[in-house]
Amino acid sequence: MSEHLTIVDHPLVQHKLTLMRQEGTPTAGFRQLLREISQLLAYEVTRELEMTTKTITTPMQDMDAPVLAGKKLALISILRAGNGLLDGVLELIPSARVGFVGLYRDEETLQPVQYYFKVPEAMEDRLVIAVDPMLATGNSSVAAIDLLKKSGAKNIRFLCLLASPEGVARMKEAHPDVPIITASLDEKLNDKGYIVPGLGDAGDRMFGTK
Numbered sequence: 001m002s003e004h005l006t007i008v009d010h011p012l013v014q015h016k017l018t019l020m021r022q023e024g025t026p027t028a029g030f031r032q033l034l035r036e037i038s039q040l041l042a043y044e045v046t047r048e049l050e051m052t053t054k055t056i057t058t059p060m061q062d063m064d065a066p067v068l069a070g071k072k073l074a075l076i077s078i079l080r081a082g083n084g085l086l087d088g089v090l091e092l093i094p095s096a097r098v099g100f101v102g103l104y105r106d107e108e109t110l111q112p113v114q115y116y117f118k119v120p121e122a123m124e125d126r127l128v129i130a131v132d133p134m135l136a137t138g139n140s141s142v143a144a145i146d147l148l149k150k151s152g153a154k155n156i157r158f159l160c161l162l163a164s165p166e167g168v169a170r171m172k173e174a175h176p177d178v179p180i181i182t183a184s185l186d187e188k189l190n191d192k193g194y195i196v197p198g199l200g201d202a203g204d205r206m207f208g209t210k
């Protein structure tokens with residue numbers, strides 16, 4: 001993947017995203033739409049996966065058939081909102097390995113602090129797809145990618161639903177080698193670090209908390 005930022009402008013993705021953005025969309029509908037969109041985004045983020053062939057036997061004859069090459073990929077959910085994207089992607093790639101990164105924001109320093117980190121073995125040999133619906137300030141995304149690189153990951157992609165120009169710039173500066181795939185590049189961040197027009201707090205909307 002050569003582009004640093006890919007916006008998936010498929011009509012189904014854009015239509016579902018509009019439904020998700022609307023404040024009247026209930027929790028169950030929001031979750032269902034997120035699941036559907038994440039499958040479509042997963043299709044895009046895996047478009048250039050490396051392939052090899054293996055010899056199989058159909059009822060008619062032998063053939064060299066295409067299969068994915070290398071180790072199974074690793075999906076990394078950045079807690080907690082990442083879990084909403086993870087579910088849909090896993091449905092499309094059920095054999096993927098899964099890891100979790102938990103970060104919270106220290107209210108004094110405003111810096112992300114790690115509270116959980118568990119990833120599959122042999123990260124250096126896998127395509128690693130980090131998922132988090134909102135690339136807002138980019139602080140937690142950059143910190144999560146730092147941790148993934150420390151664990152050995154070399155081939156990382158970042159999958160999100162919405163991105164802000166500020167978050168994309170921050171990621172490009174810190175991790176220019178990590179392509180970002182998103183459904184929309186929104187206008188800006190507000191003074192509380194929320195994406196506008198955005199969709200509000202993704203975690204609250206998908207889990208029904210407030």
Ligand code: URA
Nearest residue numbers: 136194195200201202
């Ligand atoms: N996290 C969210 O859930 N929403 C935003 O707009 C920004 C960060």
